[in-house]
Amino acid sequence: MTPGSPSPRREGTPAGGSGPAALIADPFRPSPWPRVAAVALVAYVIYASAQMEISWERVVIGLENAARFFGRLFPPNFSRWDLLVKGLLESLEIAVLASTLGILLALPIGLAAARNLMPAWVSWPARFIIVTARSFHPVIVAILFVKAVGFGALAGILALTVASIGFIGKLFTEAIEEISLKQVEAVRATGASFASVLAFGVLPQVFSRFIGFCTYQLDSNLRNSTMVGIVGAGGIGGTLFAAFQRFDYDFVCAILIAIISLIMIGEILATGVRAIFIDGATFGDLLRRRRHVATGRAPVLEDD
Amino acid sequence: MLKLNRLCKSYVAGVPVLTDIDIEIASRGITAIIGPSGTGKSTLIRCINRLVEPTSGEMLFEGADLARLGGAALRHARRHIGMVFQEYNLVERLTVMENLLSGRLGYVSAWRAWRRKFPPEDIRRAYDLLDVVGLTGFALQRADALSGGQRQRVGIARAVMQQPKLLLADEPTSSLDPKTSVEIMQLLADLAQQHMIPVLVNMHDVELARRFADRILGMAGGRIVFDGPPAALDDDVLKRIYGGEGWLQ
Amino acid sequence: MAATAPVPAGVGERIWQRFSPAQRLTRFAVYLVIVAAIVASIRTVEVIPEFLADAPEQVVDLVTRMWPPDWGHYPETVHAALMETLHIASLGTLLALLLALPVGILAAHNLVPSTPVNLAAKLILVSSRSVNSLVWALLFVGIFGPGALAGTLAIAFRSIGFVGKLFGEALEEAQQGPIEALAAAGAPWTSRMTFGYWPQVKPAFWSIALFRWDINVRESAVLGIVGAGGIGMALDSALNLFQWDRVAVILLAIFAVVIIAEVVVTQLRRRII
Numbered sequence A: 001m002t003p004g005s006p007s008p009r010r011e012g013t014p015a016g017g018s019g020p021a022a023l024i025a026d027p028f029r030p031s032p033w034p035r036v037a038a039v040a041l042v043a044y045v046i047y048a049s050a051q052m053e054i055s056w057e058r059v060v061i062g063l064e065n066a067a068r069f070f071g072r073l074f075p076p077n078f079s080r081w082d083l084l085v086k087g088l089l090e091s092l093e094i095a096v097l098a099s100t101l102g103i104l105l106a107l108p109i110g111l112a113a114a115r116n117l118m119p120a121w122v123s124w125p126a127r128f129i130i131v132t133a134r135s136f137h138p139v140i141v142a143i144l145f146v147k148a149v150g151f152g153a154l155a156g157i158l159a160l161t162v163a164s165i166g167f168i169g170k171l172f173t174e175a176i177e178e179i180s181l182k183q184v185e186a187v188r189a190t191g192a193s194f195a196s197v198l199a200f201g202v203l204p205q206v207f208s209r210f211i212g213f214c215t216y217q218l219d220s221n222l223r224n225s226t227m228v229g230i231v232g233a234g235g236i237g238g239t240l241f242a243a244f245q246r247f248d249y250d251f252v253c254a255i256l257i258a259i260i261s262l263i264m265i266g267e268i269l270a271t272g273v274r275a276i277f278i279d280g281a282t283f284g285d286l287l288r289r290r291r292h293v294a295t296g297r298a299p300v301l302e303d304d
Numbered sequence B: 001m002l003k004l005n006r007l008c009k010s011y012v013a014g015v016p017v018l019t020d021i022d023i024e025i026a027s028r029g030i031t032a033i034i035g036p037s038g039t040g041k042s043t044l045i046r047c048i049n050r051l052v053e054p055t056s057g058e059m060l061f062e063g064a065d066l067a068r069l070g071g072a073a074l075r076h077a078r079r080h081i082g083m084v085f086q087e088y089n090l091v092e093r094l095t096v097m098e099n100l101l102s103g104r105l106g107y108v109s110a111w112r113a114w115r116r117k118f119p120p121e122d123i124r125r126a127y128d129l130l131d132v133v134g135l136t137g138f139a140l141q142r143a144d145a146l147s148g149g150q151r152q153r154v155g156i157a158r159a160v161m162q163q164p165k166l167l168l169a170d171e172p173t174s175s176l177d178p179k180t181s182v183e184i185m186q187l188l189a190d191l192a193q194q195h196m197i198p199v200l201v202n203m204h205d206v207e208l209a210r211r212f213a214d215r216i217l218g219m220a221g222g223r224i225v226f227d228g229p230p231a232a233l234d235d236d237v238l239k240r241i242y243g244g245e246g247w248l249q
Numbered sequence C: 001m002a003a004t005a006p007v008p009a010g011v012g013e014r015i016w017q018r019f020s021p022a023q024r025l026t027r028f029a030v031y032l033v034i035v036a037a038i039v040a041s042i043r044t045v046e047v048i049p050e051f052l053a054d055a056p057e058q059v060v061d062l063v064t065r066m067w068p069p070d071w072g073h074y075p076e077t078v079h080a081a082l083m084e085t086l087h088i089a090s091l092g093t094l095l096a097l098l099l100a101l102p103v104g105i106l107a108a109h110n111l112v113p114s115t116p117v118n119l120a121a122k123l124i125l126v127s128s129r130s131v132n133s134l135v136w137a138l139l140f141v142g143i144f145g146p147g148a149l150a151g152t153l154a155i156a157f158r159s160i161g162f163v164g165k166l167f168g169e170a171l172e173e174a175q176q177g178p179i180e181a182l183a184a185a186g187a188p189w190t191s192r193m194t195f196g197y198w199p200q201v202k203p204a205f206w207s208i209a210l211f212r213w214d215i216n217v218r219e220s221a222v223l224g225i226v227g228a229g230g231i232g233m234a235l236d237s238a239l240n241l242f243q244w245d246r247v248a249v250i251l252l253a254i255f256a257v258v259i260i261a262e263v264v265v266t267q268l269r270r271r272i273i
Helices: A032-051 A056-073 A081-112 A120-135 A138-149 A153-177 A181-189 A194-225 A236-245 A249-278 A283-288 B041-048 B071-079 B096-104 B110-114 B120-132 B148-161 B178-195 B206-212 B235-242 C021-044 C049-053 C055-066 C073-107 C115-130 C133-144 C148-172 C176-184 C189-226 C231-240 C244-272
Strands: B002-012 B015-025 B030-034 B056-061 B081-084 B166-170 B199-202 B215-220 B223-228 C005-008 C014-017
Touching: A032 C073, A056 A249, A056 C133, A056 C148, A081 A120, A081 A153, A081 A194, A081 A236, A081 A249, A081 C021, A120 A153, A120 C244, A138 A153, A138 C055, A138 C189, A153 A194, A181 A194, A194 A249, A236 A249, A236 C133, A249 A283, A249 C021, A249 C115, A249 C133, A283 C021, B002 B041, B015 B041, B015 B223, B030 B041, B030 B178, B030 B206, B041 B056, B041 B166, B041 B199, B071 B081, B081 B148, B081 C176, B096 B120, B096 B148, B096 C189, B110 C189, B120 B148, B120 B178, B148 B178, B166 B178, B178 B199, B178 B206, B215 B235, B223 B235, C049 C055, C055 C244, C073 C115, C073 C148, C073 C189, C073 C231, C073 C244, C115 C148, C133 C148, C133 C189, C148 C189, C176 C189, C189 C231, C189 C244, C231 C244
Parallel strands: B030 B199, B030 B215, B081 B166, B166 B199
Antiparallel strands: B002 B015, B002 B056, B215 B223, C005 C014
């Protein structure tokens, strides 16, 4: 929202002057667009809220409900921890296997989709696969897989594998397309085989970014694996949904705390792995939290 | 105008960068601080407007000790001290005019500043300054479209917009080519005389200092080792300041 | 990549090793853990062989039931639900932008130099990101009842973490020089924000906003499965009634909307940024 408001500060022509008008031009470019956009935005909010019947009264009533609701959430009830742990472990398995399978499949597909290395008849089908994999929400894909392979973790694994292929494949292809071909040329000029050209010319340039994608996708799969259970694809999502429908809100709270903790741990581990493989950190570095080594700063990666 | 009493600064305890700096700056004239890199010239300048916190000592300015001020009082004091930076420090995405007017941010409320409602005298003054620094017509250009020399002119104009009682300059010409450096120093000198503001500038180019300064402070090892007119700056003094002979002509 | 450590061993001989021993140990440990995790997962995951065996049959069955899609279903139900989905995505994103701005500022150490405040803000952001929009939707359906309100809030609360984190990073990466200059001129904190930081982070902000809106369109489409409004509810009822031809229409509609949203975002991005 730029304050591009026109502030006319004109001084009139000097009295009796016949020369060019001594106008002091507007120092701030008068641009109507930000104003127009702001008004349009407010109008839209009012319109959309009305369409969806969101009114202030509903929010207020809801807030009273919320107070009651939070009362029932706390204190969290961990008594059925065995169920909780079972669900968490299943989600963890789903995330691990989906990531593994996804990475393994995304590598060749991503490589095939790179227009600077592959001919068109190879890259176009590969690109199509990646785009399709990305287009559908993991939950929708999970629903379809539940129909195909039945309830349970397998549907979840397959669904998240598809999501992983879409994400890692796209980023991997982009990374390959951005490499400096001069470096590849130099390696090729030494007479190296295609595999060696890949290993010494292409991979070093994309490796660190690749580690970044993979660790991000693992975290993402961890997050998604906690919810595909809602549609029957295994994991803690199912436990959560069931508890919700039984109004066991204190158990719900326990599950949520567990999920958040699991994901936070996952992010910490991911940062560690990035530090180890990208910055060459050792356990000593990580424990001593040597910043300049163990930053493992990921490229800006958020996709969901 | 400005009096520094026993100013000391250590970034790391026990390793002083500035030791017992005692200076008095008169209300007219250009004072240049010269000395080798790392001797604390920049630290000294930045202590004055508290961009760097002094470890001990007093800095008396306009009846108050700058070292003790906090919050709004510090901001009010800073309004009266203009600063020109080596890297210009303009807000790149804003226009030249907006950069100039940001010199008045200490005087204008945040709300009016956000809506760009500056007083008409400020705008008039800004246009006049643009003419003086030779950037007429550049008012609506984005700062990142300007060359280094042009940006520093904007930087100087911004500092003068504050209507300061004192002008600090931290290596204002170090990022500029020799010809532009002379132009910028000339501009600084002209403006200082025109608006009757004392200037305290640190630089590493001794010839430039000799040419434009009325008074030279030589620093070595965090202390003032020379204080006098440029004429008194002979080779012995320079050796005292910079050490070594290889670089002397 | 990793640091190379020339290791002098023995007289006159210098070995070149790609990784130091400590690094190799660490990397090996990580590999070990990864392989162990994979193996453990494969063994414990429950795969019911019968289901797997008739999977191809199921897929064929699915496809035949989905084709031809029930186009007539669109104008009656799907269109309105699709619009509602877009509203949920848009309002939710706007609300998130509003809420994430202060939290992102509080989390940036160079703006608010109070570490406990930074940590508290970062905790809010992490929690927001760790809980899926679907789970947020569940919560809000519990509080506000089924409908679009729950969906909008779910999208908003999930997006706060995303926007706040990226925006905070943009703030932390802003050039400090101009800020310093404004401080030296005596500008108050608010003016330093609006004149110093905002011009620098504006492009990043809009980019993040557009990016999140795009993702939210996809997310909003499925929230209805837990009752939070939008096309997900139509999808849910069609699924429950095994009306696969309607499911097909709905899926195609979602796909179309997602593609349109991507195109819109690409165009806007070029214009604004």
